[in-house]
Amino acid sequence: MNRALLILFSVLSVFSSFCFSQGKFPSKPVTIVVPYPPGGSNDTFARALGRKLTETWGQPILIENKGGAGGSIGAAYLTKQPADGYTLILMSNSFTTNAAIQPNLPFDPVKDFAPITMVARGPMILAVSNKMPAKTIAELIALAKSQPGKLNFGSSGAGSTNQFATELWMTAAGVQMTHVPYKGMNPAVTDLIGGHVDVLFASLPSVYAQTKSGKARALGVTSLVPFAAAPELPALAQNGAPGFEFDNWWGVWAPPGTSAEIISKIRADLQKILATPEMKEIFLREGADSVQMSTADFSRTVSSEIDQWKRVAAKAGIKPD
Template sequence: MISTKRWLAAAVAATAALTLPALTLAQAFPAKPVKIVVPYPPGGTNDIVVRLLAQKLGDSMGQPFVVENKPGASGNLGAEQVARAAPDGYTLLLVTTGHSIHPSLYKHLRYNIKTDLTPVSELTRGPMLVMVTPSLPYKTVQDVIAAAKAKPGSINFGSAGNGSSTHLATELLSSMAGVKMTHIPYSGSAPAMADVMAGNAQLVMDLMFSALPQVNGGKLRAIAITGAKRSPLLPGVPTVAESGVPGFETLAWNGLMAPANTPKPIIDKLNAEIHKALDAPEMKERLRAQGFEPSPGTPEQFGALIRAEIDRWATVVKTSGAKVE
């Protein structure tokens, strides 16, 4: 009995010895500036969200949170960099819907989002708008579906590029509506919307943040929103599900990840501070005004979302035949 008690005491002491350094490390964290890698050019929707958050985190945690833009390879270049960084909490990565598409789209990724990175927290979610050229007679999604059924392939839709979230979201809509539309890839959302405004393509999906100025200016007509409910920013625009495609819903999301094996106490500390920042009334107001909904959760919840999205978009990639040249 005595030996058993001694063994248990030794085991508890050993566990405490292993846990204590991580806890001490988390208590001291951050002791220097923290870098958030945004794998896209500056000025975009995700970049704006991160810069708002970085300011809040820096104020609350006593060290600067520095945003570093690392564009390239559709967001994969920055992801590779962070996947190889030291797992100490001082290098974080902004991930988006696109990162859950890439495992099924790229044959030779140089990082594995499931094993080389660990979730910290989801940040925001936001619906996209389905928009058409205002000079066209299409006022609803059903009008577009009817035209596509009458003449398959006659509706051209633009996207931010092959395999982009805007491309695959439109392919998902086509599949669920039982129609065939012709995809025209562009080198980003802005040229895709510009060509629809010019009438060279007829339909495009994009985030509300990017699309609202064009819709409010009358340059594009919003016929549906991809979320489960209408947006207070455009209350007269119905959801796709309301418009005759029941069950359709897709949201663009973003969040932060860290290199795999980053100590859990540090992950938990970052997660708690992100919750606090996104719960601030002024942050909610600024994000919602741009079409984003703050959506922080636990690291485990964010990991579950990423895995579910990987599976979901793999099906759409396969069905659509999307490829990256």
């Protein structure tokens, strides 16, 4: 009897694998959670990918916005969903900065998520007020060094990704400025234009149009080399901040315990979509490049960045609002 059961289980296992390889997943609608309100890059990317996944899978992709607590509410929700691939989440690198400074999150940011892949990444712009005399990165560094702490820099809030980017750059450039946190990026950009903020690190969609129209001045980008969407701007790493790099990025996760087979299928289908000219154009409009990354590399990126931001936060005294 035991031998017969073993044979039966073996047959069922082979049949199950065969069914999966024949594309039985997904067999019903899939939900992508966006842990922020509608609008913004996370929502834009999720909906663009969702439309293409619907075409690929022949199943509806539902976008569910669960905003609040800096993305933690939506992230916590994912951890409680079945590990069957039918609920995913798209988040940005703010997930790693939040994890670095929030000691009481209702989840483990590494163990409670199954990484699938990074889908896009893009730099920030270093912009200064038109009232600032500095016209180049070198002039800004020289000005900041001549009066430590006198210049200020804005951010979208304490512990935000742009605060982390600025703190990292200040260390690399050997300068010191005073932090002015805002409740969101829009008021920070408004005060940059008004001359109340000297320096602001921000995503391309947040500030590039204002610098192109002359309302503020863009000095450089946070990527290691110039970026295709703003090719006229030099890389900060090549101008007084050797080795400095900061990219915003976006990725997709599944609930913990999701099978390797399902994760592999989702990643493979996402990568095909990300390679299309249409998707590349959508990402570029949002200041990002589509990314081809293995699940293992994405997992390592998440873990290493959390550790890195913990060190930066400890050194700079970064705490959440």
